[in-house]
């Protein structure tokens with residue numbers, strides 16, 4: 001076993017159905033993310049990044065180490081933001097106020113976020129992040145990139161790699177993105193912002 005281990009999901013494999021099926025989670029978490037963890041562990045020795053955090057690797061490394069560390073960081077944020085039965089349908093408190101200030105309304109935010117996810121060409125991630133002044137921004141990041149590389153704090157992300165949705169939605173990426181709102185644990189997202 002290497003330095004990194006596969007994160008445990010904070011819910012059961014079937015908890016996110018029907019939005020994300022058990023089969024998709026088994027492959028996405030149990031195969032894809034597990035492969036990134038194994039790959040990074042295999043690349044660390046002699047790299048100079050043996051004692052670095054994932055964030056440090058993502059900001060300083062290149063090549064395979066960057067790609068695998070980036071995908072681990074991205075997926076830990078992604079899988080960590082869901083729950084099967086969220087207690088609230090939208091954010092409250094400081095995050096709700098920031099969304100209203102920076103996007104006009106929660107619905108306008110959702111529309112822009114989904115659009116940026118749907119129009120990202122190829123594989124990547126759409127992110128909601130905060131800058132150092134607390135201003136919210138939506139960015140498209142390709143492949144394994146993460147907003148920490150731009151000095152931003154990542155809050156919420158939708159994975160638009162085909163492995164995230166193809167078993168359940170095939171080519172219908174926009175339908176998958178629209179469905180994800182029902183399983184967001186806004187308590188987790190608010191904690192990242194506060």
Ligand code: MN
Nearest residue numbers: 159161163164
């Ligand atoms: Mn993925």
